[in-house]
Amino acid sequence: MINILFTGTAVVLLCFAAYWVRGRGGHRPTGTWAMAALLTSFASYAPAVERAVESVVPHVARLLSNTFTLMAATSVLAFLFQLNLERERAHRKIRLRVIALGISVAGMTAFFLAEQLTGRSPVLYACYVLVHISFLGYTAKDFLLQTWAQSRRSTRRSQRWGLRTTSVGCGFALVYAAYKLFALVSIGLGLGLVPDHARCSTPLTPVRCAFSVTAPAVAVLLIAVGLTLPALLWPLSRLRRRRWEQASFRALEPLWREVTAAVPEVVLDPGHAETGADTHDLDFHLHRRVIEINDGVLALRPYRRAAVRDAAAAEVARRGAADTPEGDAEVEAAVIAAAVDAKRAGLPLDGEEAPPAAGTRSRKGDLPAETAWLLLVADAYPRRPAREHAAATVGAAS
Structure with missing residues (x-):
């Protein structure tokens, strides 16, 4: 069940990515590459991808999925910057975010390698989680504030609902960040409240899977759908508008x-x-x-x-x-x-x-x-x- 869910979702979002990258008569909409990076990043959650990378480097699927999660977060924020800010200011903020992403991924990779070489040290794992959760939580908070504020100013219904869907996705991302922080405290204090080796049989069982696997997957899915929805619904709304205009003209x-x-x-x-x-x-x-x-x-x-x-x-x-x-x-x-x-x-x-x-x-x-x-x-x-x-x-x- 879970394999079908995540593999099918990854395929759908890869199709969305192809839709965004495809030019519109030589023109690509604002944020095309940011959206493509976001949609492609979801493929890291597919079980097939996890099994493939795990066969090469044990336990590296965690680093891969976390890296793609941060990439997705950065992509969405870059997309919003391009929509809401002046060109120069947006590019400056995007550069800073990309640099921060590179530093965070480098730090996570260093802690991951050190953790593997020292027998999976809880302290090194806690440092790894701290880097990941700090970047993700800060970015998710920015998403939520910007998308919700923009949804209240938007006049197009499809854009308004798309941004609200994105805001809900940001909420799931914050839930995931809160869970990771809870896990970090548990590991740092040696409480053992979060088992590290339990496998997920369904998206909701064991309970930790609802926070560690399902929450980030749903977050990326809702964010991707929310930001893609206006682009998909706009042609339909225009067609509906034209039909209404034609029928009204005749009536x-x-x-x-x-x-x-x-x-x-x-x-x-x-x-x-x-x-x-x-x-x-x-x-x-x-x-x-x-x-x-x-x-x-x-x-x-x-x-x-x-x-x-x-x-x-x-x-x-x-x-x-x-x-x-x-x-x-x-x-x-x-x-x-x-x-x-x-x-x-x-x-x-x-x-x-x-x-x-x-x-x-x-x-x-x-x-x-x-x-x-x-x-x-x-x-x-x-x-x-x-x-x-x-x-x-x-x-x-x-």
């Missing part, structure tokens, strides 16, 4: 035709108004359609009759839909329809002018909110009950 066409037929002067580009939206510029075309509908509604203000609005609102209230977005949209659709008819017939305003629709001011400048509102109006526009009831009521009143 607004009947309402747009009604309004612009009554006030054609609001059309910004009459020469291209009848052509379909370019799939590479859907945002522009949708934005223009929303503006033209709103401008048309504004131009129809002299024909918006308050009596029509009141009659439509009464009909909507009778059906229990008052004070709902759908109900408000149905009332607005009735008012617009009556205004379009009055404009076409050349009838001046008779009575009080109907006020703007509810929420008009709060939606101003917010394309998604304004589009969602107009979609409700466009959906209600062809439905005649409220409009016809309003017209009949107004006609009876006059």
